[in-house]
Each structure stands twice: as structure tokens, then as C-alpha cells.
Amino acid sequence: MVDAVSGGVLLRGGRVIDPANSLDGRADVRVREGAIVALGDLAPEPAERVVDVDGLIVAPGLIDVHVHLREPGHEWKETIGTGTAAAAAGGFTRVYCMPNTEPALDSVAALQALKRLTERDAVVAVHPIAAISEGRRGQRPVDYDALATAGAVGFSDDGETTRDVAIMRAALAASRRTNVPVMVHCEEPTLTGGAMHEGDISRELAMPAIPAVAEESIIDRDIALAQFTGGWLHVCHVSTARGSESVARAKAHGVRVTAEVMPHHLAMTDEWVAGRRTNALVNEPRGAPQSVPDPDCKVNPPLRTKQDAASLLDALRAGAIDLVSTDHAPHARTEKQGRSFATAAFGMNGSEFALPILLALVRSGCLTVSDVISYLSAVPARLWGLDAGTLRPGARADIVVCDPEERWTPSADRLVTRSANSPLVGMELQGRVKLTFVGGDERFRDW
């Protein structure tokens, strides 16, 4: 880690993409004392560190509103140190961490303990998402007002759907007061127990499966509650076409609902589980899985059909889905490849793969680079009212520098995360983060 020298840093000659500032063009960026001080055609100043970023993208630091850092309690999968270092390696300068730790983040004391750990170990900004219910058990509500005051940026029992509708009502009613969203994992509890999307492929593999309606029915339930209470509902990891249509309809009716989609649900399908790594949206990368069905393709919500992936992309472009986050869900190798598909843990590495996946969608003509930066930075900053997501002079110097052309092959050694559970491990990707600055300090370098 290299702190910005006192003379500051000049990023020279890059393609600066700042959607919040309606900027996409060649410019130099000057950083001094943790802030962006100038953009434009700038001559180097004495004692300034000049970095030639010609041909590279310079963008506001990315913001991931859905990661699992695993600490406290599951440090063999990831820690705050390794998880935030992986975030920085993926270009993220700010992450929201989910509360499914041990203990769960369900009290002010738990949030304070996390804060002490992040102050010690985190290399990017970390904001906690508190649980909706005590211990995420769905039986007793947490103290929403106290947790919001203590810094919670969301409430979620992620991994589980909160069965108790009265608790959901209370959580959404509180969000109206606190302006902190309820971030829901939508999966009807009586329809779970499967390992992949229910459809032709699950029947081909004779695999227990999770139907799309498990997600869609709870999205509809929670939208009804959001409409009733006036609270802010944020639908996590929308994975089905009909789910995205429900969100679009609710928005059209003025319901305060926002939604996220994960890169893997845009670019991968249930065909991947069967070892057929083809996709309607992205022609690359391809490669042979280690085993079929591939435990690294097991994720919840599951990889859906190519029609779902295409609909999610349409919903994102139309604004029905607001943003992209990763659901970075590290697991030890023994919990994934070491097990059968049916018994492997759910979850996929996300932090270091998001940008390469989305840049593949740019190359296939589905998105622009400006769209990608918007979904990963400007939009979450705007929704949560963060002092972030822009390179405007005066802004905090959270910056990612990325080479959209560089090809690289992720491996357990090359990845910064403690885990390596992604079907993209061992496959050549295009698009590589080169530098990440957090508040002007260099927190990742591949140079």
C-alpha cells in the first residue's frame, strides 16, 4: 500500500468516464490531499507523481452494495482484510457487507465490533447492513432506529427470506423514518431445498431445483408491503424475468422500490451448471468446467435461463433494475469443488469478476462503458446519498483505473480473495483493474 505522496498524483491521458458529471473523454485527473482537485488538460507540477494512463479508463471508485466479508465467524472463507483487498482489486472503493456473520450484525454492539475490525483491517470503506430480525432467525425484529443511527446502510436477512410478514411490515415502516432500505432476499421458504433453477436442465440432470416462482412470489409480497407502508424496499439479486417485471410495474405505480442484478445472472445461465458455457449475451469466455454439474456454478438465486438473462439486461437498461452489485460469496474449496453439486455451498466470488464480466457485455454491444460505471458507482451513490460516485473536483479521490483490453486468467494464486469459487477461474478474461485509490491512497496496483 502506497500513500499518495505529499505532492499528489496526476493521472495523465486516460479516458475519464464520470456518468454523474456527464463526462466521457480524454482528461488528466489531479489528486491532492485525498481529493480530486482538477480535471482537464493539466501540466505536471513539481513533486507530483505522474502516472501515464493513456489507453486506460479512469472512473469513480466502484461501490458494491452486496458483499459477504465472512468475518466475524467464517474467517476460513474470507476476512475483512482479504475481502476488502479483493474489492480493491476489483476496482471497488466502498462495500456494503451482509449481516450473515457469527454473530449476526443484529445489534449496535455487533456493529461497533465490526467497526473496530474494519478500522484495523479494511482497505476500502465498509458499511454494515444490519439484520432484519434477531440472529436472522425471523422471530423478533431488531431495533431499526438504533441500528440506522449506528450506521447501518440497509437491513437484510440475506440468505433467508423473512417469513414473518409482521416483522417485514415493521422493518419497512421503520425504513420510512430512517431512510435506510430493507434489502430482501426473495425466496419462498416452502419452495426452497433445491440446488439449481427448475427447468429443462434440472430435469436433464435430475437435480432438485428451485422454481422461479419462489423468487417472484416473495418479490410480489414485499412490493405489496412496501406500497402499504411507504417504506424503501431494495430487492437483492433479481434473477428472473417476471421478478424484474414486478419491480418495473411497482415503480410505475410509485412504489419506493429499487433493485440490483448480479453480473453472473446477466452473463451465465443454467446451461453452465451442465458444463455448457455458452450464453446468448456473452460469447466469451468459454472453457471446460472441472466437473459436471459444476459446484462453482451453484449460487442462490440460481443461474436461470438465457431468456431470464436477456430480460434482466433489458430491465437494467430500462431502469427497472437500478444497479449492479456482486453478491461476493467466498467459500473454501472443500465447500465447493470438494463436494457434490447437491451438497456444495451456494455462492460465487464476485469482487474481482464484476468488471470483466460487464466489459464483456460492452464488447458484445449490450452496454456502454458509461452504463457500467453508472450501475456500479453513480447510481448506488445517488440512491444512498453518498459523497462518492463522481470525479468532480472537490470529490473524495476514490478512483479506479482499468485497462479494458488486458487479458488475464484468474487463478487461486492471482486472485486476492481468500477463496476462488467462480466458474471463471482458469478462463481468460478481458479487462483488468490496474490501480485503485481510496481517498487518494493507492490500495491496489497491478502495474
Ligand SMILES: [Zn+2]
Ligand atoms: Zn441473497
